[in-house]
Amino acid sequence: MTEQEELVICVPGQRLCVADKSNVAGAGTYEQQGYIYSKLAGIVKLVTDDKTRTVEVHSITEQSIVPAPGDIVTAMVTVVNQRFCKCSIKCVGDIVLTRPYRGILRKEDVRAIDKDKLEMYKCYRPGDIILARVMPMTEIHSYQLSTAENELGVVIAHSDEEIRQMMHGFGDSSEPLFESAKIIEDVVLQQMKIIVRRACEIADRRANSKKSNIINGEDLLFLLRKDKIRLQRIVKYLELKELGCSVQKLMTANDVPQNVTDPEQLDIKKKVPFQSFLEQIDNTGELLENSSSVDDVKRRRCIRADIASKSMDEVHYMKFSKARRVSFANKNRHKFSDWICADGDVTVSKQAYTILSYLAYETVAQIVDLAFLVRQDQGKMHGDAIDRQRLNYINPFTFKPRYHSKNFVMKPLTPSEITEALRRYWSPQLDMTGPFNRWSMRRPHLKLLSC
Template identity: 60%
Template sequence: MSDLYPKPATASCDSKNEQIYYTSEIRQMMHGFGDCSEPLIESAKIIEDVVLQQMRTIVNKAYEGADRRGSHTVTAEDFIFLLRKDKVKLQRLIKYLELKDFKATMKKTIDTDPIESALESDNFDKYKVAKKSYHNFVSLIDVNGELLKSGSTVDYVKQNRSLRAEMMTRKMDETRYIEFSKARRVSFANSNRHKFSDWVCSDGDINISKQGYVVLGYLAYETVAQIVDLAFIVRQDQNKIHGDAIDRLRLSYFNPYTYKPYQHNKGVITKAITPAEINEALRRYWSPQLDISGPFHRSSMRRQHPKLLSC
């Protein structure tokens, strides 16, 4: 398996702490993204290994950017900069950060004592400043002025995940729905940032800001989601009935163009994602033949850094 998942070359965060695991959390995330209620441990371990290696690669890339601007601390902007070539993923991240800040602002306002009610507007002012800072930074790196334009941008990946979740919950009873809702709230850094930082950078040689860990945790979460998405596409290709577009909709991958709710009045029974499906999904995603220069590569050649799933 080591030859399938090449490790980053930079060694500042390369020594894995064997006492830290995210297998349990990743199994819950897999369920939240559409896997069965009891995902396979073997599948979760493969995803955990991939996420760890991808996050260390991202940290090293972000640190290179911070070093070029003369800083010894990796900030949220250094991670955001890595998404500048993918408009949809960048906008998805910005919306996530804005929503997270808004929820924190609302919580502070609700928890404010009556004596301090006059300061409630200060919380929203801080939220507006944070929101503006994200947009200002993106504007600085936006060469063509297209990154923040969302009018013509449709996030089909997000749509597909929402459709999959809707299909899964249609026939759930209360107990299963509560379990599914809890699984969708599981993340990497929100509950225990120190565990996440020790997992990604066990050597502690790279300093990452608090907000930087928020973005990094989001990218780790998106990596799990992307792997699950790709695994379902592999399953679709294995099981679909050729030439019948309607029957394809019964599977775990939905085409937003052809989805019609009235055609799906039954619950979805999902089989556990297998290690073979994950390995095939990653093989396709990292195949050198899919690159622009793919035809000029030997099939046996491995790139030093695998293509990032979340950036």
């Protein structure tokens, strides 16, 4: 290659010239084993200095850079097993790739010390975003990566551990399947996005036809106005949450009352959250009435939890109790707000996040309930066919887990059971108009599980 050549077209990985004191690798190139190679598909240009020539490659249209050994790349974990995890390389340095490249992060390249004690499942999960360094290629179709440096590793964690713990708290196995949790996570994320979009529409109406970018708790409660039981359930949850915050404030202070169960000593006024708003939308007087009816769904969940915990030992019961306390609220609020991927133009208030996290929690519970109903039908247990047609919940009399040496053992819910439960719930055959609703199975019109 001489300086008089005006136009030289190259492809990624093509060797251009010898790397020496006179030829230096520039933008779009890299040096390896004494030669200069091209990173891009484009035109070779020479920038001449006093004693050196800088070899550069400029793309003709879009930039199609390829990873080179030593580059720091941004990748997304796609598959994890015991020996390695597969990644999809998205960026090289600060440059976003036009198409992803395949990479492999082996177990011995995760960290520099204690390689024998490392477990890949505890280090990476599918969906994690990592920073890694490209190592010399040993395979043709994939790049070998390494995170054995302090500056490298997981940047954005995408873990479904909370959902797996929630599934266990609702009666699933102590080790729910990752595939099942992934399906539930996708459904919950989709449902929360739909709820946020509908709440934005309600916020626009509340702002008198003006564009409003703030979602309040009233906008989410308005979506529950047609379901009295669920609305009273979430109002009761908000009451208990406010009571817990009030008690916590008193406990931090020095003046602690003798009887913390007495509302008069706690100086707490008995008030229903969002009472004025509920009075405005309550045309029939049913939303705020103190009915003596029992919440059958919640009661059956409690019965199932009681059956599951009767034969547990202390270790399993502590794990089960911890799983029942997991939620998307409190310390996981900011993680939940990033997880639902709300638009930057939309602002969700603190109370709205509390309600939204509870709706996500209820969505997980609803899916687990329906999956147990599918398992009951698959096990050919005798039950009322009309109750199954009405999407009734798990029958506590037919909920029979397996026992081994006086320990509670539950077979984990499989992805096929969860998929079948969702198919039945979204099937138009269960609606009043049945198959005449042609639009009921389309994606934007799927029924919400928590509203």
